[in-house]
Amino acid sequence: MTPPSNAFDRLAALVASKGPVCLGFDPRVDQAPKEFLPASSKAADAARSIVGFFDAILDAATPFVSAVKLQAAFFERHLAPGFEAFVACCRAARERGLFVVADVKRGDIGTTSEAYAEAYLSKVDDLPPLADVVTVNPYLGSDGIDPFVEAAKKNGGGIFALVKTSNPSSRELQDLRVDGRSIAERVALALNERSKATAGTNGYGVAGSVVGATHPEELGAFRKLAPHSWFLLPGYGAQGAGPEDVVAAFDAKGLGAIVAASRSLTYPWGKGAAPSTWRADVAEAARRMRDEIRAAVAGRAR
């Protein structure tokens, strides 16, 4: 079967069957389970540790998550071997049928944005694209967003652009209001316009938004403002948001959002050594998060 060309239709099908959890992977090699601790402090050993650990996480969590979000920074810190691990982890997740978010938050202009988009959304060396969706920073305006949107349209991919991030200082710039509209709302509207023009079967187009789950009072307002943009919600779990906080991001069919958690799913044992039950703990953390959110969304619908 040819996959639908709209990335968010593919995501919708996954969410309908497996729920709205997006497993975030921010690999911290010193916190890996014993069998995946790197053999040395060399970048190449760190990279091997990351790929092995991620594969084991996928074994455990794949039944309960629709998407994975790979945080490029924790790969890049290991330079070229780290970047190679990023590529390997993206491919491993796509081979398992998961929806892959390359969390790279790139932002530049013109042909530079095109080059970034090509890296994550296009075929390279005749291999399929690394990711279904790439995260994008909107500070440079349309010139920074549109090359990604064009690449997404061409390749059946998508973007999640930063609208309102989950961190406390997001208010410094994103909440500033001009003529009654915050910066974040302006970005959300610009993305929604591009999504409306490219909407698929479920009403969602290529340009999604990142809206932090740590701002539950705003989520519903963003949902109304941008009905054609799928939302990626970071901030769940370790950053404090719970199931009731994310409900307003979902549409009446329970679609339109995925909820990302990283530490609470991939290091559910906290900062100490991993217990021998860690694989089951990873699976259980993903299953519980999925069930909690499903129940909250279903409860709202009644």
Added chain:
Amino acid sequence: MTPPSNAFDRLAALVASKGPVCLGFDPRVDQAPKEFLPASSKAADAARSIVGFFDAILDAATPFVSAVKLQAAFFERHLAPGFEAFVACCRAARERGLFVVADVKRGDIGTTSEAYAEAYLSKVDDLPPLADVVTVNPYLGSDGIDPFVEAAKKNGGGIFALVKTSNPSSRELQDLRVDGRSIAERVALALNERSKATAGTNGYGVAGSVVGATHPEELGAFRKLAPHSWFLLPGYGAQGAGPEDVVAAFDAKGLGAIVAASRSLTYPWGKGAAPSTWRADVAEAARRMRDEIRAAVAGRAR
């Protein structure tokens, strides 16, 4: 001699002796001179082409430029081999005593920003940092900037955060005004505060600003607003700015700014095949740009 721990003091010494040109390298492999055209369309061949071409550019241009700015996107599009080429090019430029700007425009929060900062500003595998300065996107607020500032302080490095970019749509967000101050001015002030607290011999601290040379009418205002931030000025040459447009960014000693040009310095023959004189053309383009700007800055000072 131990290099000064303030990155912008190092840069000032270079600018005083070699002028304010920053050679931007945005490698487009299909436009390389014949001897550096890749053997195939494979990423590994593209990476080899890039490293060889850059080395030849450095042979030609090093006498006339103080800094190089490597645009990560044009490396990342070739995935892991491309990233390895990025690392190799950064190291090659630092070995020649050039000031290296890793133009990655990263922006994230907390430990994620720390991981990015580590990649570009810290030792990895006991090798020196890849870059003197890394470019940063400020959309996430202080949470996104301060981890880079801390890493810069610790490693004798610096940042250039995006303030007002050279592209037309920069106005959509960066020019919006709240309480009499534009978003770009607010970012410039936040950076200047961090630079004031870390100012070196020449008055410049760790947090520099990117201010497009395509906005000459604003440059002087930003210079007054942020006297402790070194400026990186993109937009010269191919994007339209000339020597008179950048003068206002320099302080009375002719310091405080570097001017970046990419296509006009590294592909001075335009889009066609490179002429046999291309090495001399690259050297001449760099020398001419340096002399033009020096003359304009000296003319202003009289």
